[in-house]
Amino acid sequence: MSEYVTQPLHRALQRNPERPMTICGDRVRTVRESFDRIARLAAGLQKIGMKPGDRVGMLSLNSDRYIEYFFAVPWGGGALNPCNIRWSAAEVGYSLDDCDTQILIVDDKFTEMGIALRKASKSLQTMVYAGDGPVPEGMMSYEALIESAKPVADARRGGDELLGVFYTGGTTGFPKGVMISHRAFVASSVAVALEGVIPRDSVMLRATPMFHMADIAIGFCGMLMHATHVVVPAFSPVPVLETIARHRVNAALLVPTMIQMLVHHPEAAAHDASSLQSLVYGASPISEQTVVDLQKLWPHVRLSQAYGQTEMAPVVSLLGPEHHTEQGRAAGLLRSCGRAAACVEVRIVDAHGNEVPRGTVGEIAASGPNMMTGYWKKADQTKIALPGDGWLRTGDGAYMDERGFIFIVDRVNDMIVTGGENVFSAEVENALSAHPAVGMVAVIGIPSEEWGEAVHAIVVPKQGMTPAADELIAHCRKLIATYKCPKSVELRTELPLSGAGKILKATLREPYWKDQARRVA
């Protein structure tokens, strides 16, 4: 029998049925109870039309029911399609219709959007309400589905079969459905678990959004390690700090923006986080300062950075606790996203797929059993990401040092080619960020007859500040080469962000490039 995601459930039931599997607010469910509910929910989903391979969506904040959904759909033979809760109804609707999802589960928070989606959607037929209030008209009750069904046997869907379609593409425009097989998903989680980031019989925090592959994978690591999952509906500093203290949480995944909120929160140090042993961060770039601040707040916690993308289910590389040290910092390793994870190979390649010398910037290519199958019905984009040589192109620009540490410099698409020189937007952004009036900043390439592309900066000033363009450019000249400095600067009040908190540079570039095609890296 091959790899399949429901396997750790069977093992958990065999060895420790009375262990709490999920804690969600005051609701505690044991492994036995969860197992039973999952087997019933699978039956219920079959009853309302889920056939082998059919996608089932979930649009919800984090909850114990989200974890049940994750297992019940493959248990009943279906495939997952978790919806990005930060997207607009139009974007979610696109992703549901794109892969023909007919059943959608919503919680209280997304009931209204669910009703709107069903009206607009071509594929949606059945809505399931997984909230705690009265069941809205026209929806089925999640709890009634479970109560009325008899448990079915696990379909043991696995191996190369589709685990789910996971939509991504926040930073590059149109959402793409990443097809991930059971085997790929299990391989990725195993690679993370091999780093020892989740202690055995762990109590782990689930505070990152459960639609996101990073959370799904760390959650599955927890299942491999027989964890109890302590679920927080959505991240907020104080509730998370209270949850860690109350349940003696010992492992967690957090994204950089969450860590920033924690380290800057005045009450953070007042909460007992002595139980916390291991913290993984990732899913978007982090500043060295944030890591250092985190180490000051929780000096006893082993930190690991995970870098990846949905297309790698998601892990590519890891920077372990052994490098989160004073020595590691001095060696610049806190600016690295680590080295190839177990079962993954990484190369930095040029546009022809050839490996470039160490220290040279190119595109990160990764290979391993955790690679996606492809993009749902997007053969052209699949071919760009998987050109057929066994290596997935991540779209991230980076160099690798002599010991295999990877340093990301930019999205390949965000690199600016100006007067024949490559400029990494991240470098210019770092220079601008050092100016006292700059809050957020994005640097993009805009069309220029003279330079091909010109370096253009879009700045959100700190409150009450209005820095002059000249002043900002002059500031940059002190820090970086002249050809890298912005040719133009514009001030804005906000920047468009993706669900994962990344700045949507494609959106920023679009008005500039609508009349001409930009080179593709």
Added chain:
Amino acid sequence: MSEYVTQPLHRALQRNPERPMTICGDRVRTVRESFDRIARLAAGLQKIGMKPGDRVGMLSLNSDRYIEYFFAVPWGGGALNPCNIRWSAAEVGYSLDDCDTQILIVDDKFTEMGIALRKASKSLQTMVYAGDGPVPEGMMSYEALIESAKPVADARRGGDELLGVFYTGGTTGFPKGVMISHRAFVASSVAVALEGVIPRDSVMLRATPMFHMADIAIGFCGMLMHATHVVVPAFSPVPVLETIARHRVNAALLVPTMIQMLVHHPEAAAHDASSLQSLVYGASPISEQTVVDLQKLWPHVRLSQAYGQTEMAPVVSLLGPEHHTEQGRAAGLLRSCGRAAACVEVRIVDAHGNEVPRGTVGEIAASGPNMMTGYWKKADQTKIALPGDGWLRTGDGAYMDERGFIFIVDRVNDMIVTGGENVFSAEVENALSAHPAVGMVAVIGIPSEEWGEAVHAIVVPKQGMTPAADELIAHCRKLIATYKCPKSVELRTELPLSGAGKILKATLREPYWKDQARRVA
């Protein structure tokens, strides 16, 4: 790209090329050197006729070259066929001919047997000498093969492709070639590595025979964890103790007979083993007393037991350090072979494949991505082990407790059905072993008109002792039910043992059953 065994080599070269990969006597080879030699040896093997999928044998004591062989054969596109060094020339010859192995690598110890094998074998065509002396006539030089070849690119054989044919069957008669895919092998090693038995950047002892799947798998765990492999040609207490002290070994696999030799060795405590962090034991049953003795000798070492068989590549279950405690001992867990390993499921089943209740003895069935593909050209025996329901039958009789711990009682084939009652030979053997005159003992079922099978004991007395049959039977009556006591006892000077040190009960039974068929469990 899928799972393949040469992958950790590429990762090791990327991150730490100057790390010693193998230490064999005074010979130290770095990752870079090993990588280069493996790529050349692969080329050399291709040059002398190894084609994709071709089996290449190795008949040798442990050495760094054995590790090179393990990687070079799949690197060059071939499949492994490591030979059991405890077998007779006839048995080795059978296994080579059975899977049509044309190239055999031998060391100094096995040069003579190699010459004899080539004369007798139908398949063998090319002999490679991997010793340190002059190259024997008619053999090619292993070192010359490496020197004269240019490195080839890794064939990256992997996934469902054949990693090798691993012969087993010591205890059940005819050798069977277990076909293991790359995917199955990697899955098994990953499951062991997930238990944390090999520290990161470990220095590991390789003292168990390298032809054996247990050693091959733990060695690969080491590769996943970037270990340095300290190779001992063959186990012997003092050299092993010296090696641990000299190289500050921190992880090792040992089989119970080796551990017995160590704990009873007068010099054991005098050697510095403070570096040792983790010790895995397995591959044959161990007595609780031996575990306790080992804990006394090395109280600082985290002990893990691994249970498995070649057909599961090889891991089925693990008993971790958390149960090697006073509490675990009091709960009887030191008599358990642990719980299902990560990625593996275990059930105790009856003859129809149905799961039996906890506490009831049945056959251990296991399922996971690490299952063998089947036996080489033995469809009938494959069907017995893999009846097609996704569960491999191990042939081991056991029960499982309420928390999933597995307790092996006997080989299913060694169970005796006498007067309609099941008797576990192990239980009778334990009773007999408690008699002061009994050294080794084997209990088998022999034909009986009255009882179907009768319980028969074969005893090797301690030196200078000649216990009477009546006395031994009377001794048993004090300890176990009358129907379980031997009906007859015979004294011998030795018992036939398999390569792994197991008593060959099939050999013992054979003369009694040659005129009639014994029931098959």
